[in-house]
Amino acid sequence: MHVSQENGLKSPDSRYGNSSHFVSTGSWSSRLSILFILNHCPGYVLETHQYTLHLPQTQVVAPGFSEKVFELVWDTSTWIVLDLFKSEGWDAMAPGEEREVPNVPEITLRVTLGVLATASFGAPLGPQQDKETATGHGMSFVEAISYVSENIFWLLALPKFAYKLPIAKLQRIQRADRALRAYMHGMIATRREEILRGEVSAKHDLLNALIESSVQDTTGEDGSAAGGGGLSDDELVGNTWIFALAGHETSAHSLAFAIAYLAIHQDKQAWLYEELLDVFPADHTPVYSDYARLPRTLAVIYETLRLHPAVVYIPKYATEDTWLPDEPDVDDGEEGEGKRVFVPKGTQCGIDTVGLPRYWKNPDSFLPERFLEEYDRDAFAPFSAGARACIGRKFSEVENVCVLALLLRHYHVLPLSSKGSSDEALDKVDDTRINELLAERLLATKPGVTLTPKEIGVRLVKRRDGDVRAPML
Ligand code: HEM
Numbered sequence: 001m002h003v004s005q006e007n008g009l010k011s012p013d014s015r016y017g018n019s020s021h022f023v024s025t026g027s028w029s030s031r032l033s034i035l036f037i038l039n040h041c042p043g044y045v046l047e048t049h050q051y052t053l054h055l056p057q058t059q060v061v062a063p064g065f066s067e068k069v070f071e072l073v074w075d076t077s078t079w080i081v082l083d084l085f086k087s088e089g090w091d092a093m094a095p096g097e098e099r100e101v102p103n104v105p106e107i108t109l110r111v112t113l114g115v116l117a118t119a120s121f122g123a124p125l126g127p128q129q130d131k132e133t134a135t136g137h138g139m140s141f142v143e144a145i146s147y148v149s150e151n152i153f154w155l156l157a158l159p160k161f162a163y164k165l166p167i168a169k170l171q172r173i174q175r176a177d178r179a180l181r182a183y184m185h186g187m188i189a190t191r192r193e194e195i196l197r198g199e200v201s202a203k204h205d206l207l208n209a210l211i212e213s214s215v216q217d218t219t220g221e222d223g224s225a226a227g228g229g230g231l232s233d234d235e236l237v238g239n240t241w242i243f244a245l246a247g248h249e250t251s252a253h254s255l256a257f258a259i260a261y262l263a264i265h266q267d268k269q270a271w272l273y274e275e276l277l278d279v280f281p282a283d284h285t286p287v288y289s290d291y292a293r294l295p296r297t298l299a300v301i302y303e304t305l306r307l308h309p310a311v312v313y314i315p316k317y318a319t320e321d322t323w324l325p326d327e328p329d330v331d332d333g334e335e336g337e338g339k340r341v342f343v344p345k346g347t348q349c350g351i352d353t354v355g356l357p358r359y360w361k362n363p364d365s366f367l368p369e370r371f372l373e374e375y376d377r378d379a380f381a382p383f384s385a386g387a388r389a390c391i392g393r394k395f396s397e398v399e400n401v402c403v404l405a406l407l408l409r410h411y412h413v414l415p416l417s418s419k420g421s422s423d424e425a426l427d428k429v430d431d432t433r434i435n436e437l438l439a440e441r442l443l444a445t446k447p448g449v450t451l452t453p454k455e456i457g458v459r460l461v462k463r464r465d466g467d468v469r470a471p472m473l
Pocket residue numbers: 030032033046047242243244246247248250251254305309310311314382383384385387388389390391392393395396
């Protein structure tokens with residue numbers, strides 16, 4: 001954990017495996033939360049920065065992330081990926097045929113948006129969905145959620161009066177945000193009516209689970225209305241708004257970086273493909289129970305997040321005077337010499353997720369297999385830790401494992417530019433530097449709300465079944 005920019009201290013959670021000590025005392029809270037609550041999400045109950053309120057409110061929202069929802073996430077991811085293969089014409093490729101995909105993040109953003117929209121709100125949105133199906137809100141749901149998501153930084157950072165300025169972009173952002181909320185209110189109203197008519201049993205999306213949980217929460221043990229803490233429509237909109245945005249770019253960019261790592265590390269791609277051949281023999285329709293049989297795929301996602309965490313710095317502040325305990329010397333494994341650090345109430349702190357690789361062996365190497373052995377779980381913090389950790393973690397894991405597995409099962413992934421291509425920058429370089437340059441290019445990042453890929457382009461080569469070798473290197 002960082003107490004200041006200069007003072008890189010390890011998170012108490014991660015070193016001592018005792019996150020409950022720090023979190024349950026209510027010592028840490030999320031600064032990010034305050035940004036959200038003040039600026040944009042008055043209805044977002046999870047984003048309270050008061051720990052004592054956060055816990056019961058989590059209990060209302062957490063049941064939404066149930067096994068039924070994860071199964072829906074899996075099924076949705078499956079059909080969205082198959083739909084993508086079709087819409088891009090990849091499914092018609094002959095074995096050995098090759099296609100260039102110059103902008104991988106654009107594809108992964110489309111996929112995760114589709115999964116979120118369907119598994120969160122029951123909106124049937126695949127990559128082939130017509131974007132012009134706007135109803136009365138000035139733009140379609142897809143356009144609204146995409147535009148809000150692309151411009152989330154401005155929505156969170158700018159004060160409300162900024163939207164009164166005659167700046168076309170800001171006004172479009174505001175229109176998109178209003179449209180998105182209007183769609184969400186409409187979906188909630190429809191769902192409530194369906195619940196009243198007893199027609200919701202077949203739907204297991206997140207919105208449904210939240211409404212049901214909310215209804216149960218307001219119902220007393222004897223079945224009567226308890227008048228307690230159920231979610232109002234504004235709170236439901238606030239929560240679904242945050243789910244949509246917290247879960248879109250984070251998952252999409254992580255997926256894009258995982259594809260980049262596999263394009264660079266052909267040996268790990270072959271290792272992964274062995275698992276996929278086993279789990280998905282020809283003509284097998286993927287089902288949610290396959291998820292537990294894909295530990296290598298999950299390990300690739302974890303290793304990607306360890307090296308390229310979507311959230312690079314998790315802001316916190318101390319809600320009471322706190323002592324951080326001894327810091328063992330991470331370089332030689334010896335215990336430290338009583339370096340206790342006093343953190344006064346109100347101090348701004350943060351988990352520096354990018355700094356955490358120093359707690360791993362060969363920290364800079366891409367070694368997904370490390371996650372198949374015993375590892376220090378507290379040193380893996382891309383989803384944060386403790387009571388405020390990412391509530392959408394498994395949602396994203398199920399989605400990304402499914403998408404990555406299906407893509408790699410059918411296509412071999414190579415870096416877009418290779419020796420002999422028309423890429424002038426690379427043609428001038430000798431063989432030994434080419435792979436390094438390609439890796440640098442694929443893993444480069446640019447500023448964004450989450451760690452954003454700069455340029456991930458790959459070549460997809462349709463696999464000949466069972467051939468684990470790289471087609472051309
Ligand atoms: C690779 C994917 C993801 C990563 C790396 C990630 C990471 C994070 C991190 C670091 C936090 C901050 C926790 C803290 O303040 O201590 C967070 C919070 C949150 N995430 Fe995620 N997330 C991902 C995907 C998702 C998805 C798919 C959803 C929803 C469907 C989601 C919903 C949320 C919510 C609602 C919070 C706020 C939790 C709270 O305030 O208690 N996230 N996430």
